[in-house]
């Protein structure tokens with residue numbers, strides 16, 4: 001699996017804000033906005049383009065447009081905090097939604113929403129979820145997409161842990177990973193350490 005870590009100093013500075021337990025919900029969402037912009041920028045590096053004929057005020061010019069913009073799929077709740085910024089970067093993208101809540105006792109994904117196009121066979125997909133811990137939620141999402149024919153999937157995450165990365169690697173699914181950093185480990189409750197806590201709660205409050 002191709003893994004791109006986005007370790008630009010600005011990305012690491014925003015991540016530090018997100019990790020800091022003194023950061024309030026609004027500042028956490030702001031840092032996630034900024035970081036999402038950087039992750040999407042890197043995820044689209046080298047993306048195929050089509051020629052696009054325009055006229056500048058001075059001359060005819062052939063520029064480019066994105067070839068086949070990715071479908072953006074935030075994984076609720078925490079991925080919701082990435083979708084507005086990703087959509088601002090790729091305004092022509094369509095958006096699907098997946099809702100999954102991890103069972104706190106077992107860490108198993110409990111799905112509650114899938115709103116996706118039926119046929120993804122010719123459609124690149126960006127899955128947006130800040131956290132990749134055990135990988136259960138991401139794997140569930142990848143399988144939903146693969147069942148609809150997706151063959152070109154990018155997981156766009158903020159923080160991962162080795163078991164989540166290994167789960168994607170071993171899945172055999174057509175996915176690459178764009179992520180700020182892969183942390184040390186999971187704790188006994190399957191939280192990422194050092195991590196940033198519960199990314200859904202830190203944006204929207206406890207559920």
Ligand code: PRP
Nearest residue numbers: 077078101102131133134135136137200
């Ligand atoms: C978080 C996170 C991922 C999942 C990662 O969501 O946003 O979806 O946990 O953990 P995993 O890799 O072990 O599956 P959570 O279930 O806490 O729901 P929330 O976003 O609604 O808070």
Ligand code: URA
Nearest residue numbers: 133191192197198199
């Ligand atoms: N989900 C989170 O929001 N944080 C973690 O550390 C693990 C799963």
